[in-house]
Structures are given as C-alpha cells and as structure tokens.
Amino acid sequence: HQDKFFKDRHYLDKEWGRYFTGSGEKVLLEVGCGAGNTIFPLLATYPDVFIHACDFSQRAISLVQSHKEYADTRIHAFVCDLTSGDMSNHVAPSSVDIVTMVYK
Numbered sequence: 001h002q003d004k005f006f007k008d009r010h011y012l013d014k015e016w017g018r019y020f021t022g023s024g025e026k027v028l029l030e031v032g033c034g035a036g037n038t039i040f041p042l043l044a045t046y047p048d049v050f051i052h053a054c055d056f057s058q059r060a061i062s063l064v065q066s067h068k069e070y071a072d073t074r075i076h077a078f079v080c081d082l083t084s085g086d087m088s089n090h091v092a093p094s095s096v097d098i099v100t101m102v103y104k
Helices: 012-020 039-045 058-066
Strands: 026-031 049-055 075-079 098-100
Touching: 026 039, 039 049, 049 058, 058 075
Parallel strands: 026 049, 026 098, 049 075
Antiparallel strands: none
C-alpha cells in the first residue's frame, strides 16, 4: 500500500476544470507530488496537460515513475527540495501555467 497513503483525487476536475479549458497544452507543476494522487487523475481527464511533478523524497518519485500511467512524454518527475533553490534546474522560468501543492 505504499502508493495508497492518500486517495486519488478524482474530484479535481470538478473544482479546477475551468483552469484546464482553452486552447493548447497546459503545463502544470505539482509541488510535493507524493505517489501521484493528484497528477494521475488530472492526466486521465485532460489529454493536453503536461506535468512537472516534484517531491523531496526519492521514494515518492520512484512510485510516480513506476506507476502504470507514467509516460515521460506527459510527466517530468524529479526530486527537488524547494528550499535549496534548484527548481530552475528542472523547470524553465515562466513555462508553467498552473501550480498545485495539495496536502491531505
């Protein structure tokens, strides 16, 4: 149950749908992605989203990368400690449309 600590967040399309509508691909940054309980429901709902997913835990990133829905064409998962200031090594400045940080 390593990836079942939190339930998948399938309600997000109802809450955030308006942010994903419109023309073209949307780029999302999920800060503290954990096992992917936010990103995988969003990927399933919105085919034009690309997600940068970061967590300070290598174990969490490994869980994301081993998920059956993981595709490096749609997700860039990486270890990052926001307090170290190395985010720009992974995500280009001004390249993200939506940032999420969901806990619980």
